[in-house]
Amino acid sequence: MDLTYSAADEAFRREVRDWLETALSGDFAGLRGLGGPGREHEAFEERLAWDRHLGAHGWTCIGWEQEHGGRGLGLLRQIIFHEEYARAEAPARVNHLGEELLGPTLIAFGTGEQRRRFLPAIVAVRELWCQGYSEPGAGSDLASVSTRARLDGDEWVIDGQKVWTSLAHHADWCFAVARTVPGSRRHQGLSYLLVPMRQDGVEVRPITQLTGTSEFNEVYFDGARTDASLVVGEPGAGWTVAMGTLGFERGISTVGQQIGFGRELDAVVALARRNGAIDDPVIQDRIARARMGLDVMRLHALRTLTGNRSGTPGPEASVSKLLWATWHRGLGELAMEVAGATSLVAQAPPYALDEFQRLFLFSRADTIYGGSNEIQRNIIAERVLGLPREARP
Structure with missing residues (x-):
């Protein structure tokens, strides 16, 4: 793993830093730091305008090849x-699911027509996406999905329910996994469909989370329709495509995520210094372990990224997910211990939370969404270490 930056790389870093400084000091100055976990409701329309501003200036999809609308930048520059x-505390992106998940999936598995139809709108942030994977009876066990789709002439007709669907209330489209082969079980007979959200037959119900916000949603498909051509990969063979999407979810953007984690850790340390918790040897030890864990997480992520030349993340990406999810959940717990008894009291009625309470509550979900810790350990054991498969019904 060679992490040496060339003079040209450092010049690129200055270009990025200067552009962000200029862009975030004008009309978008008030967006710094907005929209993070548990704060997805903050200035959504303004952040959407910011994402479109990025797209207009060539700062979306920078790792995509130029033929797909990107810059074709290499790993280090990404x-x-x-x-x-x-580091600039630029606002949380609203186009993550399109740019980081669906777009790379279409590049890897989609048809030329699908790429021509959808990739330009992702680059320009004209259309937003959500992910239709989890269901009430199929959370981390994606192979148990019961949402069904059948061909009716030149359209798929979809019936079923998805849950924990991030940003579905804003999305124009959903990439959904549905069972299209009657009588099929588990991984067989699933298809990866692209479904328009703004139609009769699609109902979105926001779910209020512990943080008091509603990033997640229930989505009901009741005779929803999409064109027969909008299946990614072969019909009935959507499992491979769905797993490819999950691999992209654990890609380069997690490196920037870890910068944010470091900022949160610094805030916890600053709180410990203010209230005297830093004098507790146990707290000191936990802070030191958190700092070392963050460094290990970053180096592992970089090694995984630089060691993968195929362009499609493999099962090793599950290690990164397991590392950061567990670490971040632990940071939320540490924040509560540092805050002490005040962490149990809302900051103002009816339910105003401070940054540490929000960190603790939201990070409880980190080890569940995107594949639970238990599922990640199974993947690592079976597909990376080659251990015997877990018994399945």
Whole structure:
């Protein structure tokens, strides 16, 4: 793993830093730091305008090849961009699911027509996406999905329910996994469909979370329709496509995510210094372990990214998910211990939370969404270490 930045790389870093400084000091100055976990409701329309501003200036989809509307930047420069974006406290992106998940999936598995139809709108942030994976009876066990789709002439007709669907209340489209082969079980007979959200037959119900916000949603498909051509990969063979999407979810953007984690850890340390908790040897030890864990997480992520030349993340990406999810949940717990008894009291009625309470509550979900810790350990054991498969019914 060679993490040496060339003079040209450092010049690119200055370009990114200067552009962000200029862009975030004008009309978008008030967006710094907005929209993070548990704060998805903050200035959504303004952040959407910011994402479109990024697209208009060539700062979306920078790792995509130029033929797909990107810059074709190499790994190190993508890392630099995500690092500088996080350091600038630029607002949380609203186009993550399209840019980081669906777009790379279409590039890897989609048809030419699908790429021509959807990629330009993702680059320009004209259309927003949500992910239709989890269901009430199929959370981390995606192979148990019961949402069904059948061909009716030149359209798929979809019936079923999805849950924990991030940003579905804002999305124009959903990439959904549905069972299209009657009588099929588990991984067989699933298809990866692209479904328009703004139609009769699609109902979105926001779910209020512990943080008091509603990033997540229930989505009901009741005779919803999409064109027969909008299946990614072969019909009935959507499992491979769905797993490819999950691999992209654990890609380069997580490097910038870790900059944000470091900022949160610094805030916890500052609180410990203010209220005297830093004098507790146990707290000192936990802070030191958190700092070391953050460094290990970053180096592992970089090693995984630089060691993968195929362009499609493999099962090793599950290690990164397991590391950061567990670490971040632990940071939320540490924040509560540092805050002490005041962490149990809302800051104002009816339910105003401070940054540490919000961190603790939201990070409880980190080890569940995107594949639970238990599922990640199974993947690592079976597909990375080659251990015997877990018994399944």
